[in-house]
Amino acid sequence: MSSIKDVASLAGVAVGTVSRVINNIGSVKPHTRDKVLAAIEQLNYVPNEVARNFKMQKSKMVALLLPSIWHPFFSELAYYIEDELDRYGFKLMLCNSGGKPEKELYYLDMLLQNKVAGVVGITYNHIENNVSADIPIVSIDRHFAKAITCVTSDNFDGGRIAFRELLKAGAKKPAFLGSRPEVYSETLRRKEGFLHEAVLHRIEPIVYEGPDPCLDDEGFYRTFLERFPEADGLFAITDMAAAKYIETAKSFGKRVPADVKVIGYDGIQDHPYFHPVLSTIRQPVEEMARTAVTLLLKKIEGEAVEQETYRIPVRFRPGETT
Structure with a gap:
């Protein structure tokens, strides 16, 4: 991690000048201030004073970074995080990033300026250089190279359970339908668990993936149905993906569960997409949310x-699609 001396050296100024810029005290020429700020940004320097002052944090606001508030899983998570924060006298500031890294970086900057006390976040963007283990951050699902605390469901076991339940329902050619984010996420372990269980049963499953965890492209599902008509059991990486598959499968004349058994992941049963009621791997959303707040x-x-990393157990919730 860079030091204040590194910043001073890069900016070509004295350490005292850097300190005055950081603490916004004393007189510093605009040109010199710009050089110091540019050096701080280039080195991703977090002043020690900031880290020490978090103990004395006076802000009672916590920022929650979400890719999309409309997604039922994220909405449920936000509800329980806000409820748990309220129990301890904290308020929630919601950042619906829409997957835009610049919006996430804005809220992280607020944390560095002590405008919020901490951050709970889900991000699929490359913001590694702006996240530090020295400041109060808890990640949901996402792993960073640094030692950032992560709260997640047991995705690997969820994948294993899904495979076993598809076989139990009579599937002979099970398939995994998922998406691959640009950064490593615990959600990828859903496929890993599915494939692990397939090896144990000596079955070669179908695997079909897309690039974006928030993408909802009808063409993606149509392509899968055209390429793999033999699939008679499907484990989708999310409930929303499962629901979209079921909707698209109808246009192919496939009946659920008569022709294909379907299992999702999340447990967001109240969404109007779900007719019939979806069989799913239920995430312990409330426990994940309250655990994240406790740790933060x-x-x-x-x-x-x-x-x-805190991995919380999942369970299979049977519905009408298996």
């Missing part, structure tokens, strides 16, 4: 947390 509040108080 510990970080805000300067306390250590016991581990880097």
Whole structure:
């Protein structure tokens, strides 16, 4: 991690000048200030004073970064995070990033300026250089190269359960329908668990993936149905993907569950897409949300947390699609 001396050296100024810029005290020429700020940005420098002051944090606002608030899983997560924060006298500031990294970076900058006490976030963007383990951040599903605490469901076990349930329902040619984000996410373990269980059963499953975890492209599902008409069991990476598959499959004359058994992942049963009621791997959304807040509040108080990744068990919730 860069030091204040590194910033001073890069900017060609004295350490005291850097300190005056950081603390916004004393007189510094505009040109010199610009050089110092440019050096801070280039080195991704986080002043030690900021890290030390988090213990004395006076802000009672926590930022929640979400890719899309319209998605039922994210909405449910936000509800329980806000409820848990309220119990401890904190308020929620919602950032519906729409997948835009510049919006996420804006809220991270607010954290560095002590305008919010901490951040809980889901991001699929490359913002590694702007995230530090020294400040109060808890990630949902996403792993960073640095030691950022991550709260997630047991995606690997969820994939294993889904495979077993498809076989139990009578599927002979099970398939995984998913998406691959640009950055590593715990959600990828859903496929890993599915394939692990397939090996144990000595079955070669179908695997079909798209590039974007938030993409809802009808052409993607049509292509799958055209290429793999033999698939009689489907595990979709999310409930929304499962629902869209079912909707598209109808136009191909496929009946669910008579012709193909379908299992999703999330457990967002209240969404109007779900007719029939979807069989799914239910994420413990409330427990994930409250755990994330508990860990974040510990970080805000300067306390250590016991581990880097918290994986919470999932369960199969049968519906009408298997």
